[in-house]
Amino acid sequence: MSDAPDIYPPSQEFAARAHIGSMAEYEEMYARSVEDNEGFWREQAERIDWFEPFTTVKDVSYASDDVHIRWYTGGKTNACYNALDRHVDAGKGDKTAFIFEPDDPNTQEARHISYAEALRETKTMACVLTNHGVKKGDRVTIYMPMIPEAAYAMLACARIGAVFSVIFGGFSPEAIAGRIRDADSDFVITADQGRRGGKTIALKANVDAALQKTDADGPTVRHVLVVKNTGGNIQWHESRDVWLHDATPEAQTTEASGGCPCAHMDAEDPLFILYTSGSTGTPKGVVHTTGGYCVYTSMTHEYVFDLHEDDVFWCTADVGWITGHSYIVFGPLINGCTQVFFEGIPTFPDAGRFWDVVDKHGVTIFYTAPTAIRALMAQGDALVTRASRASLRLLGTVGEPINPEAWRWYHETVGDGRCPIVDTWWQTETGGIMLTPLPGAVPQKPGSATLPFFGIQPQVLEAASGEVLDGPTEGILVIADSWPSQARTVYGNHERFVNTYFTAYEGKYFTGDGCRRDEDGYYWITGRVDDVINVSGHRMGTAEVESALVLHEAVAEAAVVGIPHDIKGQSIYAYVSLGEGYTPNEDLRAELRQHVRTVIGPIATPEFLQFAIAGLPKTRSGKIMRRILRKIATNEHDALGDTSTLADAEVVDKLITGRR
Numbered sequence: 001m002s003d004a005p006d007i008y009p010p011s012q013e014f015a016a017r018a019h020i021g022s023m024a025e026y027e028e029m030y031a032r033s034v035e036d037n038e039g040f041w042r043e044q045a046e047r048i049d050w051f052e053p054f055t056t057v058k059d060v061s062y063a064s065d066d067v068h069i070r071w072y073t074g075g076k077t078n079a080c081y082n083a084l085d086r087h088v089d090a091g092k093g094d095k096t097a098f099i100f101e102p103d104d105p106n107t108q109e110a111r112h113i114s115y116a117e118a119l120r121e122t123k124t125m126a127c128v129l130t131n132h133g134v135k136k137g138d139r140v141t142i143y144m145p146m147i148p149e150a151a152y153a154m155l156a157c158a159r160i161g162a163v164f165s166v167i168f169g170g171f172s173p174e175a176i177a178g179r180i181r182d183a184d185s186d187f188v189i190t191a192d193q194g195r196r197g198g199k200t201i202a203l204k205a206n207v208d209a210a211l212q213k214t215d216a217d218g219p220t221v222r223h224v225l226v227v228k229n230t231g232g233n234i235q236w237h238e239s240r241d242v243w244l245h246d247a248t249p250e251a252q253t254t255e256a257s258g259g260c261p262c263a264h265m266d267a268e269d270p271l272f273i274l275y276t277s278g279s280t281g282t283p284k285g286v287v288h289t290t291g292g293y294c295v296y297t298s299m300t301h302e303y304v305f306d307l308h309e310d311d312v313f314w315c316t317a318d319v320g321w322i323t324g325h326s327y328i329v330f331g332p333l334i335n336g337c338t339q340v341f342f343e344g345i346p347t348f349p350d351a352g353r354f355w356d357v358v359d360k361h362g363v364t365i366f367y368t369a370p371t372a373i374r375a376l377m378a379q380g381d382a383l384v385t386r387a388s389r390a391s392l393r394l395l396g397t398v399g400e401p402i403n404p405e406a407w408r409w410y411h412e413t414v415g416d417g418r419c420p421i422v423d424t425w426w427q428t429e430t431g432g433i434m435l436t437p438l439p440g441a442v443p444q445k446p447g448s449a450t451l452p453f454f455g456i457q458p459q460v461l462e463a464a465s466g467e468v469l470d471g472p473t474e475g476i477l478v479i480a481d482s483w484p485s486q487a488r489t490v491y492g493n494h495e496r497f498v499n500t501y502f503t504a505y506e507g508k509y510f511t512g513d514g515c516r517r518d519e520d521g522y523y524w525i526t527g528r529v530d531d532v533i534n535v536s537g538h539r540m541g542t543a544e545v546e547s548a549l550v551l552h553e554a555v556a557e558a559a560v561v562g563i564p565h566d567i568k569g570q571s572i573y574a575y576v577s578l579g580e581g582y583t584p585n586e587d588l589r590a591e592l593r594q595h596v597r598t599v600i601g602p603i604a605t606p607e608f609l610q611f612a613i614a615g616l617p618k619t620r621s622g623k624i625m626r627r628i629l630r631k632i633a634t635n636e637h638d639a640l641g642d643t644s645t646l647a648d649a650e651v652v653d654k655l656i657t658g659r660r
C-alpha cells in the first residue's frame with residue numbers, strides 16, 4: 001500500500017453531523033480548556049446530576065512532598081444514579097441499555113435490556129448486598145464473566161457506596177487471593193461458570209481456591225454471592241455462599257420498603273479499585289473516585305465517539321479492565337446510550353463474529369484493540385466482507401500502538417474507507433481517554449493517537465534531564481496538569497502512588513510511555529519506557545512474571561523481557577537459571593510455562609522460555625542486564641551495545657548459542 005495516504009481528514013458528511021466539526025472548533029475549545037481550566041471543568045460538571053453542589057472545582061498538587069488530587073470537593077453525587085436512575089426518572093426507562101450478545105449465537109438468544117430493567121436488577125443486587133451487611137466504604141470483589149450481572153454488580157456497589165474491585169475472569173486463584181488480601185475485601189460476587197468461545201470457565205471454583213488461600217490466616221471473606229449462569233456443577237459452602245436468585249425475594253421486599261436508595265457520595269469518595277501491573281512489585285490497586293470520574297468518562301465518551309441519541313455503541317473490552325469500566329459501564333450508561341454487551345470472543349464460532357454482530361444489532365460505533373484487528377486481518381477479508389457493516393460510522397482502537405498496516409486494513413476493509421478511526425491513548429491510571437483525534441475535526445494519521453483531549457496537557461521530556469522539549473521531538477510522555485478522572489492514590493499505599501508517578505519528573509504525572517511528536521504536533525506513542533510488557537493490550541510487569549517463576553522449586557533465578565509479536569504486539573520471553581540438581585529439558589520447560597499460567601493467569605504465559613545454563617548476564621554489582629537480554633531475545637547479537645560492565649562475558653555467548 002505504498003500509495004496509501006499518510007493523512008485521513010474527516011469526511012464532510014461526518015464532520016457536518018459531528019459535535020466538534022472542524023479543527024478550528026477543536027482548537028478553540030482546547031485553548032479554553034487549558035486557559036480557563038477551572039471554568040471549563042466547572043461547566044462540564046453539569047453533565048452529571050449532583051445531589052449537592054461542589055464548592056471547589058480543583059484542588060491539586062503534583063509536588064512530590066504533597067501529592068493530592070481532588071476535584072469537585074463538597075459535591076455529592078452517585079455514579080449509579082447518573083448511570084441508571086436519572087434516565088428512568090426522565091422517562092427513558094424503555095430505551096435499551098444493553099443488547100446482550102451471548103457467547104454462542106447458535107444455542108443462546110441475544111437479549112435487549114432496557115434502562116428500567118437494568119435499574120431493577122441493580123437495585124435488587126444492591127439490596128442483597130445491604131441485607132448481607134455490606135456497607136458504604138466496604139470493598140467488594142467482583143470476579144465475573146461478561147454477562148450483564150457484572151455491570152449490575154459494579155453499579156449496585158456504586159449505589160450503596162461500596163468500593164468495588166473487579167478482577168478479570170482470566171486471572172488465577174493466586175491472583176484473586178492477592179487482590180482480596182490487598183483490598184481487605186470481605187465480600188465476593190461471582191458466577192458459577194463463565195462461557196468464552198464455547199468453553200466454560202470455572203469462576204466459582206477459582207474463587208473457592210482463592211479463599212482457601214486467604215482463609216489460611218483465618219477466614220476473611222464472609223460471603224460469596226453467586227449468579228447462576230451456566231447451571232454447571234459447583235461446590236457449595238453453606239454458611240458462606242449465597243445464590244443471587246435465593247436472596248432476591250428478600251431483597252425485593254427490602255426494596256419495596258424503600259431500601260437501598262442511592263447513597264449521597266462525596267465527589268472524592270472512592271468508586272473502585274482496579275489492579276494494574278507496574279515495573280516493580282505486585283500489581284497496584286489504583287483508586288478512582290466518584291465525581292470527576294463520572295464527568296470525564298461521560299464527556300470523553302460523547303466527544304471521542306461523537307455520540308448521538310440513535311447510536312449503537314460497542315466496546316469489545318471485558319469489564320475486568322479499565323476500558324470496560326469507563327467505556328462499557330460508566331461513560332455509555334451515564335450518557336444514556338444503547339450498547340452491545342458481548343460475552344464471547346472475536347474468533348468464535350469463527351473469525352467473522354465481530355462483523356456478524358455489527359450487522360445483527362446495527363452497530364454504529366465500534367471500539368476494539370489492535371491485537372484483535374491484527375488477529376482478524378490474518379484470517380483474510382472474506383470473513384469481513386460477508387457482513388455488510390453498513391451501519392458502522394466510526395471505529396476506535398485502544399490498548400497499544402496500532403501499526404499503520406493494521407490501521408489501514410481496519411479503515412479500508414472493515415470501515416469500507418468511510419469511517420474515521422479514533423486511536424485512543426490512555427491508561428488505567430488516567431481513567432479516561434487522553435490523546436485521540438476528535439473524529440469530525442482532526443485529520444487522522446495511521447499509528448498516531450494525534451492530539452490531546454480537552455483539558456489534557458501532554459509534554460515530551462528529555463529522559464535524563466527532564467527538560468521540556470518543544471516542537472517535533474522524541475522523549476518521555478508526561479502530563480503537566482490534572483484532569484478529573486485521574487487516579488487519586490494506590491489503595492493503602494499513597495507513598496507508592498507518589499513514587500511511581502510523581503518522583504521521576506518533579507511536578508509532572510509520569511506516564512511510563514515514550515513518545516514522538518511530529519511537525520504537526522501529533523503524538524506517536526513508542527511504547528513503555530519501564531519494565532512493563534504490553535501483551536495483546538494487557539499490561540504485565542516483568543517483575544510479576546519473574547516472581548511467579550522463582551516460586552517454582554526448580555528455578556534459581558529468572559529474568560523476563562518483552563519481544564515484538566506480530567499479533568499480540570509483544571510477547572513474553574523468559575530466561576531461567578535452574579537450581580542445584582535440576583537439568584534443563586522439554587518437560588521442565590512446559591511445566592514452568594504452565595506454572596506461570598497457574599500462578600498469574602493465561603495472559604502471563606511466556607511465549608519462549610530459555611534455560612540460562614551459565615546464569616544470567618549481570619553487572620559487577622549484580623544487576624541483571626535486561627538490555628542485553630532483550631537484544632538476545634530479538635536476535636540482535638550484533639547490537640548488544642556496551643558490554644564492558646558485564647561481570648562474566650561468557651554468559652552472553654552461552655545465551656546466544658542457546659537461544660530459543
Ligand code: PRX
Pocket residue numbers: 276322323397398399400401402423424425426427428429449511512513525527528534537538539
Ligand atoms: O503503553 C500504553 C498502552 O497501554 C498502556 C496502558 O495500559 P492499561 O493501563 O492496561 O490501559 C489500557 C487501556 C486504556 C499505556 O501506558 N496504550 C494504551 N492505549 C494506547 C497505548 N499505546 C499506544 N497507543 C494507544 N492508543
